[in-house]
Amino acid sequence: MIPIANPIIEDEEIQEVVKVLKSGFIAQGPKVAEFEEKFANYVGTEYAVAVSSGTTALHLALLAAGVGEGDEVITTPFSFAATGNSILYTGAKPVFVDINPQTYNIDPQKIEEAITSKTKAILPVHLYGQPADMGIISQIASENNLVVIEDAAQAHGAIYHGDMAGELGDMACFSFYPTKNMTTSEGGIVTTNNKEMADKIRILRAHGEKERYQHSVLGYNFRMTDISAAIGVAQLKKLDKFNLKRIENAAYLSEHINEIDGIKAPYIMDEVKHVFHQFTIRVEKGSRDDWIKFINENGVGTGIHYPIPIYKQELYQNLGFSDECPEAEKAALEVLSIPVHPNLKVEDLEKIVQVLEDASMRFV
Ligand SMILES: Cc1ncc(COP(=O)(O)O)c(C=O)c1O
Incomplete structure (x- = not known):
C-alpha cells in the first residue's frame, strides 16, 4: 500500500535526539x-x-489575543476539529463562515456579514498547504479592529503574495504532528512580531510562571521538550527540500488528473506557494465510497479531509450549533486526498495515476 503520509526520519534526527538524551536536558531547555x-x-x-x-498553540494564541467567555471568533468549518475546539477551550464561540469551493479556504466575501459586536478575532486556516486569502482578511480585520490568528498547521513554508505563512496575521500557529510537512513528533509553535503576545504565550505555556515558582496567571503545562525540538531543528533544514518534492509530485498528479474524467485536481491561487500538505481531489462523478474502495484495493492509501464540517460534529450539535455552510457540506461529501508526500517514487506516482484512470473507467 502506498501510504497517504510517510514521515521522513533520518540518521540526523536520530543522532540529534541521542545527543539531547545524553545531555541531561530532556524537557524544555536550550534545544x-x-x-x-x-x-x-x-x-x-x-x-x-x-x-x-x-x-x-492555537489555544494559547487565542488567550494571548484576549479571547474569552462572551467573545466570538470567526473561522472555517472545513478543518480539523482542533481549529474549532481551541476556540471552545477559551469559553468563546466559534462562528463558522462558509468556504470558497475552489480553494476550500474560508470565503473572505462572507466574513463581514458574520461580524458582530462580540467578534474578537478571525482564525483562517491555510488548508492543505494553500494560504487563505489573507489580503482581504487582514483588511477586514483592521477595519473592524479584530486580531488575526493564522492556523498554519498545514502550511510550513507556504507563501502568499511574497510573505510567508506565519507572518501574515498577528499570530500564527503551526503543528508538527508526524503527517505534517515537517515534524517534531508531537509539537507546535506560535510565530508573531508582537512582543507582548509572545511573552504572554511563554508565560501561559509554563503554568503562568514569570519567575520560578511565581504564578501570576492561570497557565498550563504546554511545553515542548528538547527531544522534540532536536527533531525539529534537523527537519527545518530539510523543509524546503520536502516542500519542493511535494510541489513536484502535485504538479505530476495534477497534469494527469486533468485528463481523467470524474475527478478534479486542486486549484492553486495566483501569487501563492501551495506546499501541498494534502493533495485533495474532488470526486465529481460516481460515488466517492466506490472510488475509495477501488483505490485502496489497488494499493493506494487515501484520506478524507474532512468528512464532517466542524459544526456538524456531535460535540457541536450537542452544544446547539446550527450553522449552515452549504459549500463546506458539499465538499465534505466529495473530497478525497491521495498521497503526495516527499517519499513517493516515480513508480508510485505512475501507479496512483493508473489506479485513478482505472477507477474512472469503472465509475464514470
Ligand atoms: C488545520 C489544523 N489545525 C490544527 C491542528 C492541530 O495540530 P496538532 O495535531 O499538532 O494538535 C491540525 C493538525 O492536526 C490541523 O490540521
Whole structure:
C-alpha cells in the first residue's frame, strides 16, 4: 500500500535526539530555544514560541489575543476539529463562515456579514498547504479592529503574495504532528512580531510562571521538550527540500488528473506557494465510497479531509450549533486526498495515476 503520509526520519534526527538524551536536558531547555530562533528566522517573524502541539498553540494564541467567555471568533468549518475546539477551550464561540469551493479556504466575501459586536478575532486556516486569502482578511480585520490568528498547521513554508505563512496575521500557529510537512513528533509553535503576545504565550505555556515558582496567571503545562525540538531543528533544514518534492509530485498528479474524467485536481491561487500538505481531489462523478474502495484495493492509501464540517460534529450539535455552510457540506461529501508526500517514487506516482484512470473507467 502506498501510504497517504510517510514521515521522513533520518540518521540526523536520530543522532540529534541521542545527543539531547545524553545531555541531561530532556524537557524544555536550550534545544527548544534554538528551534524557536531558527523557526522565527525561517518564517521571518521576531518571535516564535514552541509548545506541545498545534492545538495548544492555537489555544494559547487565542488567550494571548484576549479571547474569552462572551467573545466570538470567526473561522472555517472545513478543518480539523482542533481549529474549532481551541476556540471552545477559551469559553468563546466559534462562528463558522462558509468556504470558497475552489480553494476550500474560508470565503473572505462572507466574513463581514458574520461580524458582530462580540467578534474578537478571525482564525483562517491555510488548508492543505494553500494560504487563505489573507489580503482581504487582514483588511477586514483592521477595519473592524479584530486580531488575526493564522492556523498554519498545514502550511510550513507556504507563501502568499511574497510573505510567508506565519507572518501574515498577528499570530500564527503551526503543528508538527508526524503527517505534517515537517515534524517534531508531537509539537507546535506560535510565530508573531508582537512582543507582548509572545511573552504572554511563554508565560501561559509554563503554568503562568514569570519567575520560578511565581504564578501570576492561570497557565498550563504546554511545553515542548528538547527531544522534540532536536527533531525539529534537523527537519527545518530539510523543509524546503520536502516542500519542493511535494510541489513536484502535485504538479505530476495534477497534469494527469486533468485528463481523467470524474475527478478534479486542486486549484492553486495566483501569487501563492501551495506546499501541498494534502493533495485533495474532488470526486465529481460516481460515488466517492466506490472510488475509495477501488483505490485502496489497488494499493493506494487515501484520506478524507474532512468528512464532517466542524459544526456538524456531535460535540457541536450537542452544544446547539446550527450553522449552515452549504459549500463546506458539499465538499465534505466529495473530497478525497491521495498521497503526495516527499517519499513517493516515480513508480508510485505512475501507479496512483493508473489506479485513478482505472477507477474512472469503472465509475464514470
Ligand atoms: C488545520 C489544523 N489545525 C490544527 C491542528 C492541530 O495540530 P496538532 O495535531 O499538532 O494538535 C491540525 C493538525 O492536526 C490541523 O490540521
